[in-house]
Amino acid sequence: MTFTVSLSNASYLEVSADFTTADGDAMVSDxxxxxxxxxxxxxxxxxxxxxxxSGELDVTIIGDTNTESNEAFTxxxxxVANATPTPVVGTxxxxxxxxxxxxxxxxxxxxxxHSNDEMHWTAVVGTTSYHMYRGDxxxxxxxxxxxxxxxxxxxxxxxxxxxxxxxxxxxxxxxGVVLFYLITADDGSLESSxxxxxxxxxxxxxxxxx
Numbered sequence: 001m002t003f004t005v006s007l008s009n010a011s012y013l014e015v016s017a018d019f020t021t022a023d024g025d026a027m028v029s030d031x032x033x034x035x036x037x038x039x040x041x042x043x044x045x046x047x048x049x050x051x052x053x054s055g056e057l058d059v060t061i062i063g064d065t066n067t068e069s070n071e072a073f074t075x076x077x078x079x080v081a082n083a084t085p086t087p088v089v090g091t092x093x094x095x096x097x098x099x100x101x102x103x104x105x106x107x108x109x110x111x112x113x114h115s116n117d118e119m120h121w122t123a124v125v126g127t128t129s130y131h132m133y134r135g136d137x138x139x140x141x142x143x144x145x146x147x148x149x150x151x152x153x154x155x156x157x158x159x160x161x162x163x164x165x166x167x168x169x170x171x172x173x174x175x176g177v178v179l180f181y182l183i184t185a186d187d188g189s190l191e192s193s194x195x196x197x198x199x200x201x202x203x204x205x206x207x208x209x210x
Contacts, residue, residue, distance in 0.1 A: 015048040026071035137178040147207040160209035
């Protein structure tokens with residue numbers, strides 16, 4: 001998961017800040033994600049060069065096969081130099097990936113953290129291509145439908161038969177909107193159903209690649 005720290009205007013000075021992640025429901029000790037931090041004293045602080053308007057902070061999310069609830073962690077800036085941060089805390093949400101490769105990214109803010117555009121996943125043995133589905137998390141919670149129709153859900157998109165284990169998606173959701181991404185392995189079978197959740201709820205797949 002990548003957080004982007006954005007400036008409302010470019011500065012003629014280099015902007016820097018210390019940063020650190022902190023557990024919420026998502027915990028490093030539970031192997032949900034890898035902790036990330038940096039500081040000016042350690043030589044690895046976040047820096048935004050003079051004239052630029054953004055810098056990136058990467059956090060590695062760890063997938064597993066456990067059935068869990070959605071979990072979150074935070075990224076906090078401190079000791080900001082040559083800029084006034086608003087806000088200084090961003091939240092990343094990890095969706096349960098017990099039986100699907102699905103995760104959420106935070107929506108952008110005017111002066112703060114927002115999700116960036118690259119997803120990576122672990123290769124499935126014997127699989128050469130994958131399908132990526134993007135959608136609106138609120139719509140997913142309301143309907144239970146993962147593969148949403150782009151004609152009715154603005155955030156919805158799909159990329160079929162993706163080779164490799166990463167994909168870029170530059171779509172930026174509006175303020176307050178959280179995207180989710182679903183990655184499925186193309187094994188040649190139909191994807192009309194994604195099975196059932198841990199609670200037994202049917203997972204419909206209305207607009208699949210297959």
